[in-house]
Amino acid sequence: MSATVPAIEVPRTISSQRRTKDRIFSIALWASVVIALIPLLLIVYRVVRLGLAAVSVSLFAHTALPANMAGGGMKQAFLGTAMIVGIAIVISVPLGVLTGIYLSEYGSGRIASVVRFTAEILLSIPSIVAGAFIWALVVVALGSFSGFAAGVALTVIMWPIMARATEEVLRLVPTELREGGLALGYPRWRVIMRVVLPTAGAGVLTAIMLAVARGLGETAPVLLTALGNDFVNTNPMKPTDAVPLRVYNYVQSAYPAWRALAWGGALMLLLGVLVLSVTARMLSIRQQRRMR
Amino acid sequence: MPDTRRGFHDELEALQREILEMGELAGDAVQHAVHAVVFRDSNEAQGVIDGDDEIDGRYLDIDQRTLQTLALQTPVAADLRLVSAIIHVNLHLERTGDQAVNIAKLHLLTEDLPGSDAMRGQIREMGDLVVRMLRTAMEAFDRRDLDLSLQLPKMDDPVDRLNRASHLEALKLADDPSALDWGLHMNLVSRALERVGDQAVDIAEQVGFLITGEFREFTDASHEVELP
């Protein structure tokens, strides 16, 4: 005896009930996005508003002046950050990019797994721990706070970012290109130098930029290693000032002039990170388009 | 748009040329055989018999090459019809060559016997007709001329008539046994010539197939055929 299955009624139009559900869901999603954006927008607004007032030539041209005098600046902080981040770049870029290349091109053994794991851990290490570690290692050993120590501390933070990002970018280079190079009789190193790296090109640059963007803003490691300085310091082995440090100090100050300068510094930091991130993003989009 | 299968198409052209050459040889063979009978030239007859090796050799060569072409080039459309037509025409021409040999042999068998000029005249006429039919069919093939190929069945009618007439002519020789002997053999010659005519019509049918993609019988042994 055969039973007939009743045909399923497929409605011709969307019921109003469903329409309402759709709408509620869309609104909820939009609302979450807006809520998430609000703090960001508020921060940006506040920093820009307060910081713009302080931005002037003297911000960059002058060093700290006694508390109640107008017209001071944080020239030494900008130069200090430049020096510290510069040192960090010099150490971490070769280290990070080469590690990235190693992980991508040779990285299927045990050693590679260990390296990769280490980089992952370091990526999420609290930056104050990195700072403390370098303090113990470098500052104590050398007997003084220094820009160099701060540079090394930032390296600890920046290197894993560069290594992992470089690895990711290089992995995106299609295997066929490597095979094409090998089939021509290229030794492995040449395949990497002449085919893989140039193709990944902008991607590696992106990796570096992202790492630098992070390094620019790190306060804790710099705090523990550079100490800070009211005056311009060109000797990397001596205590050096840095923008985040200066902002940290000035923002808590009783002096309105200094508080104003702090916002100026904060704005510059924000701008720096923004420019780097946006540029990195644009480069990355162009790179992806090229790979297709 | 460049011809990307040049090697293959070159081979097709080569095969076509070979078939046309073979057509010439077959036509010549029939002509010489008839000539030998009519003018009682035994050397010429022997020449036809010897020359058949060449025709057979070409037949094998074309046969093998068409098989290769089918296997290796998987021709389609007009190319495929051409290869098929070449295979068939190849066979018809080889048979034509064999008929020429038969005619030559029949002369050699009867070279010493007395004959009849009337019958020789008929045979000569038949020979001219079928050779012309063959050459017409081959020309139709060469030029892909459908109208020309449709002429063939009509050209076959006088051949059939002459064939029947030669039987009657042979009967007139009944009084002389050796002349009759000759006459009966000449009947076989006229039958061979009639067969050559059939081969020519078959070739024309292949031309029709090649051009139109449809195979139509121009003549059918069992019933009348309507032609456009």
Add this chain to the structure above:
Amino acid sequence: MREIDVSSLSAWFGSKQVLHDINLGIERSAATAIIGPSGCGKSTLIRCLNRMHEEVRGARVEGKVLFDGEDIYDPRVDPVVIRRRIGMVFQKPNPFPTMSILENTVAGLKLLGRLPKAELQARGEKALRAAGLWDEVKDRLGDPGGRLSGGQQQRLCIARALAVEPDVLLMDEPASALDPSSTLRIEELVTELKDRYTVVIVTHNMQQAARVADWTLFMLYGEVVEFGPTSRIFTTPEDKRTEDYVTGRFG
């Protein structure tokens, strides 16, 4: 005259054996096609001929491949040197995206040291002509290699392989990723190339093998089933499995 002599060649991916005791002779100045169903090992075999198989992690080879009197698997032999004499073209065209058309073509020549620009230009032109691409690109040699159509890119890769003047050209399904008319152009190219080079071409398209190759090898489950002149393989194969494959009864 044998260009390459394969003897008792076996290959593994990790613990999985994909080639079983292959014995084969590749004739010089001729095209040899390798056909067979998916997974029969034809790509693996061709990659063993220029030691590309071992570039994959865990891949292993045993046996001998004699080329020019030497076993290319001899431990003293550098694979890089072998690959300069045995070139390869892949299924997916892979021109280097950061190089121009001319730079791509002469990419292999850079290994020979610094050559003067004029010579690079001349050799690049020669290779591009041999690959049937010169007329289409002669006015835009500086354009990026990636801007060409698929068929052109593949011919560029062929030019790149030819520029180093190898003895052997290995082609792993070179036309599979191309449209039919580009495919026919590549086939026409192969018939031209086989006069000067020894070509080995893997193809999953039997008719392509029939059109292009002088010798055909039929493989199944990592073994040689039949090897012989193409015309024999496609008219009167000796092994029933070959017959079944080429007639389409299986595979």
